[in-house]
Amino acid sequence: MPAYKAPLRDIRFVMDDLLGFSDHYKLLNTSTEIDAETQLAIIEEAAKFSENVISPLNPIGDQIGCTWSADGVTTPPGFKEAYQQYCEGGWPSLAMPESFGGQGLPESMNIIVSELVCSACVAWSGYPGLRDGAIKTLLSHGSESLKETFLPNLVSGQWTGTMCLTESHCGTDLGQLKTKAVPSSDNEYKLSGTKIFISCGDHDMAENIVHIVLARLPDSPAGSAGISLFAVPKFIVNTDGSLGARNGVNCGSIEHKMGIHGFVTCVMNFDGATGYLIGQPNKGLQAMFTFMNSARLTTALQGLVHSEVAYQGAVPYAQERLAMRSLSGPKNPDGPADPIIVHPDVRRLLLTIKSFAEGFRAFSYYVAQQLDLSEHAKSDESKAQAKQLLALLTPICKGFMTELGCEAAHHGVQVFGGHGYIREWGMEQNQRDSRISTLYEGTTGIQALDLIGRKVLGSKGALLTNFSAIIFEFCQSLQDNQSMQEFTQPLSESTTEWLTLAKTVGQSAASDPEEIGAASVDFLMFSGYTILAYFWARMAKVSFEKLEAGCEDKDLYLSKVNTARFYFQRILPRTATLKLTIESGAASLMEMPSEQF
Template identity: 60%
Template structure:
């Protein structure tokens, strides 16, 4: 059976040695308790739960799937019991306001738990994961009464949450949605419509499910300017906060899908269901972005999860599987053949997974620290700066890491050869489970348009300049360190080229707006490789410093430095082909007449 071991040493390296999280927490109000010892203790306990409880259920969830019967969904064996342990451990409340029952710890600590839980069992992790977004939306936009009624139950984990956006006739284009909300005399609304692809929309793990639903008021303007946001619970709460009568919302069916079988993906029918407005009328999409941004960072984490899981298991296999002899002579002469880890191409598959997982971890943790600052920093200017950096990094993290996470999952399967294609090893499940990450919460193509169109060109490049300035300052700060030149020289060149490419695309787009769409995915992938290069350079600098001082685990730091070199020499050169393709223009995509697309 495949296994998962939380990479606590690497997690601590990124947090403590690269990002200096101790100083980060000490500068945030109310985070004094987040000492290194507390962080280590939280990580240790989270690792136990992920490794011992969730990891053994990963294949169970895939094999059994969710069962649908007359509107009811039964989750796989052990899922419900695991959720009760999760709630009893206080994990849902970790990073939420004590006023509503939370523990008041920073969001970045919650990310640590989410990483371990998600890597151990992604399907299971989606149940509490969707609740987290619902909590953030209510905390930001709900009334005090709504928070007291719903948020407290979500924070405790007694109830779970969902986000209900997509409808059968529209996906990303939410301006086309048809779900209606009719105002009632008591201030509530009757919500009617059908939503599809609702993760965790119905299940047997919690007493109630709080749906966060987009719908239109009767007098709403057309398009996205006429969308409002509503709370629609499965069961209406009683006056004392308990579960009351069943609301007019039901699960019509669950999807039969490629992966994540342990999570219920539901068609939800709202038939005059009682709902309650969140935020101002016709501003629902603005409010929903609180939820969506949380979900996008969570999906970026999925890319890391599948890369890490695939790497761990394929590494174990590569050290044990005997096949052929090394080209430079036998490495295990007393055995029938050498372990496949001696072969260069297997090394490349393993190192690619390792570089993606460890670089992705650094990117997600860096983003999580911006969430902390944006929510908790005392200085408004610091909050605004963090929020801007987070907005820039989110589409890169979501799209780039999920694309590379899927690549890594495939590499993990490849290491196993034919055995990787067989279910018992778990590698084909990892590939199937990872594929959805490039689709939900905005496809790679949508994220690319968001990055290049909205975040970069619409700000006249200011969002990009904010990040390239950070990279430039890092390169300047270490310019006199000779061992760093192998990383700083290519990073400096790419950082400069990034702005030049943006200018070229922007100029072309002034003549033809299709140039933005034609270049956007290549531009995002280029941005991702440069962003990870910056983070790998930071990690290499720390490793060099520790090795020079003779501090810590020499093997760990040497491995970190060697992986950084692999990234710069083997993965970063992918930017060269991306430059060619993003600048090749829209004509090679748009010139063929639509009628000439034939088969």
């Protein structure tokens, strides 16, 4: 297993050269100034922590995993101690509101820290990550009393949180859920039912766990209109803030999973557990959706993470492993064979991974900037604009990046040949860990329906037109730039095609609603490839400028131009197939009766 090395140079390329983080922060209303020095200090500290404290836990977490007993779940050796260090370093509160003890930094800084920690050990990173949903739910919908009771310790990381949604018979379709909440005394309810797939449902890393639980009140309407939201702590919090009695919520068992073994997944039994209503009765589901964008973005990051881990593993191996001679003559004539990085197909795999990892970094940091703007922009207009972009980009970011993160992890194994299949090199763990990313926080199919149904057709194309205008403007601004034509021409064509396809689907959906689902995932992927082309074109542009200006780090900028070329010649052409399959319509999917399967 290779030790993780934080890719600080590439992160700074995106922050400084590509997305101008310092200028971006001037557009925000924040209490503290976030200058270049502060940014650098944060990412360098996070890099050290990730490399030195978290990365060593990655193989341990996988091989030992979590263990269940009736007394609770034990996390892998070292997880708890690392979490303590993480809290002592103030990391949990980085992007949390100052009113509850947070440091108030924007989401775009936090996401870089998340990338680093998650790349070092995706299983470990879930524990602090899961607090986010609980905190944001309480912030947006909790009463003042609930906020005061729970938020300070959640923000500091002293307590962690969960989101208890799924039941064995329903995940996506939460309208079917059965867990009950019965009023008991003033402001208190008793919850009964069983939730499954509860990440961090129980563990030994924090002294209390605040579960945010979806349940039904007595006589509530059927379906999703009858779901309410509750806070259910593992230990009851006394009025003086101390921890009181153990509440009636227990981990009944834990799941045996393909990967992320260090990240516990629990069956949680609620037996008359005391809970507190969050927000209005029967409005629980809507409350959940308000912060979905940031949760999905965090999951989307895993596409970047698994690509980065695959790349960091595969490149040194390809540079060192000697096998066969280059077809164009020996490249290592004094050795017994050439390093496999000379072989074109090995390069195809490596460049595919590289174009994903670096492209995703650009894409996800850009989306994080929109999160910043949506919350902290100085004008309401800017906020609204950012929210529109977020609405469109979030499902693409989640669905597209995680699908390709799985592909990158697969290629990472492939570069190693048979060695990729054994534990030693960490590549098979990366592939197993990656596999969950297209499933949780909404499967790719769900992201795709959200994109084409709610966002594209739901806005009558407006969201798509807005974003494509940004791309067209970029292309037009470069129409006299000869060296950029190899990028701007295909980018412009792909964007035009994207708009056309959206119209095509919209028109055919008017007569057959199944056309929406039939086109959905291919449309999401088409969108992703076009957007990634936009970011690769922007990266090429800024690299050309740096090279012309006679920069240092020439290799970095040359590598960006080369990778952009690879992306446009070898990856963007995937849209040719997607156009054909989208246009083929719903018939080939829908005509076969269920019993013929």
